[in-house]
Amino acid sequence: MQPFQLMAVTICLVINMVDGFDVLAISFAAPEIARDWQLPPTELGILFSAGLAGMVIGALAIGPLADRCGRRAVILACLVVISAGMLLSALAQNLMHLVPLRVLTGLGVGGMLASLNTIVAEYSSDRRRQLAISFLQAGYPVGGIIAGAASVYLIGNYSWRAVFVFGGLLSASMIPLVLIGLPESLDYLLHRRAPDTLDRVNALLRRLGYPELEQLPERPAEAPRSAVAQLFSREFRSTTFSMWACFLAVMCAWYFVVNWTPKILVDAGLSLDGGISGGLLLSLGGVLGGLSLGFLAAVFRVKRIVALFMLLSVTAMTAFGAMPTELPLMLAVAFLIGFFLAGSMIGLYAIIPDVYPTRVRSTGTGWAIGIGRLGAVLGPYLAGLLIEAGWERSLYYLALSLPLLLAMVIVLRLNTTART
Numbered sequence: 001m002q003p004f005q006l007m008a009v010t011i012c013l014v015i016n017m018v019d020g021f022d023v024l025a026i027s028f029a030a031p032e033i034a035r036d037w038q039l040p041p042t043e044l045g046i047l048f049s050a051g052l053a054g055m056v057i058g059a060l061a062i063g064p065l066a067d068r069c070g071r072r073a074v075i076l077a078c079l080v081v082i083s084a085g086m087l088l089s090a091l092a093q094n095l096m097h098l099v100p101l102r103v104l105t106g107l108g109v110g111g112m113l114a115s116l117n118t119i120v121a122e123y124s125s126d127r128r129r130q131l132a133i134s135f136l137q138a139g140y141p142v143g144g145i146i147a148g149a150a151s152v153y154l155i156g157n158y159s160w161r162a163v164f165v166f167g168g169l170l171s172a173s174m175i176p177l178v179l180i181g182l183p184e185s186l187d188y189l190l191h192r193r194a195p196d197t198l199d200r201v202n203a204l205l206r207r208l209g210y211p212e213l214e215q216l217p218e219r220p221a222e223a224p225r226s227a228v229a230q231l232f233s234r235e236f237r238s239t240t241f242s243m244w245a246c247f248l249a250v251m252c253a254w255y256f257v258v259n260w261t262p263k264i265l266v267d268a269g270l271s272l273d274g275g276i277s278g279g280l281l282l283s284l285g286g287v288l289g290g291l292s293l294g295f296l297a298a299v300f301r302v303k304r305i306v307a308l309f310m311l312l313s314v315t316a317m318t319a320f321g322a323m324p325t326e327l328p329l330m331l332a333v334a335f336l337i338g339f340f341l342a343g344s345m346i347g348l349y350a351i352i353p354d355v356y357p358t359r360v361r362s363t364g365t366g367w368a369i370g371i372g373r374l375g376a377v378l379g380p381y382l383a384g385l386l387i388e389a390g391w392e393r394s395l396y397y398l399a400l401s402l403p404l405l406l407a408m409v410i411v412l413r414l415n416t417t418a419r420t
Helices: 003-037 041-069 071-089 095-122 129-157 160-181 186-192 197-208 237-267 272-297 302-322 327-354 358-388 393-401 403-413
Strands: none
Touching: 003 041, 003 071, 003 095, 003 129, 003 160, 003 197, 003 237, 003 272, 041 071, 041 095, 041 237, 041 358, 071 095, 071 160, 095 129, 095 186, 095 358, 129 160, 129 272, 129 327, 186 197, 237 272, 237 302, 237 327, 237 358, 237 393, 237 403, 272 302, 272 327, 302 327, 302 393, 302 403, 327 358, 327 403, 358 393, 393 403
């Protein structure tokens, strides 16, 4: 890969890391926010889910605008939205102020996800594409690690508001980086056909080391307008609902543990630093689990590895819920939860291109991820309801892990031969 390609992929990776910080920062600030504002578990669950709800809306409503306005333009606009949402969150005085600002932040994060994936896929070589996408997805929990480490210092020396200021400034710093170094999608330019398209395409081809074009190729065939309807046809209906169920189960469990683990550890009697350390190890496990699955998938059938990771996720979550309050043991199991659960989620990203043929692959992938984000909203909220209802830790961890067993069975039954 040329330095130009590496730069494009690296910028997208850094942006995804910052997105991970912005979304997961609330989980580390939550214990202090709950104490300052005297929030019960149900209201805290709403706060956790607000940013995730914004991501659902952003993915389904803003993401498609990239086909008309350009991937780079959408990324820039979303960075402005995220920066504003994070900085204004630092000024919130109560839950009614903070919830809509978390939704606003989520809108920006969700709106740019598809564009980041598209640019990484287009500017990676064929040989390195899967590895580059794996690193992109692993950047999200890396952002969680940064959020945890920064939160320990910022909350200890300032207040929870400083976490949002820091995140907002990080997002804002990405704007000049995108303006200077991130190229527009080549596919978008070929569809746009503006007067300067040939010049812009040739400029990109030169940087990629390819020969220039004397004229533009014929306009690529448009995707069928009924692509969404095809997902529900007899041919794809079973696959569609299967992938939706898997993404729902995994994202529900992942965002429950990511958001609630620091608060649960603090409520169990640990210090604020101990609670944040649990969230930090969870995210670290997620990074290593996602990358490990990527390497294992090159040797073994990916769906078998994903199914095994799902089973081990249930085991780790059940053990965490049932164990006594001992910091070293709880932190070790939190790491394992992150390792296997994030590995399961990244594995689904690796599986889905193999279950849809080319003509509906993008649509099927986008909708599966969007529906999965509903699980991201439900997980933290359901946990808040169960905690307020008086459920023991062992019971609500078990309840929120059981859907992963269904997802495991579904993954093993998937037909992964639809590559053409």
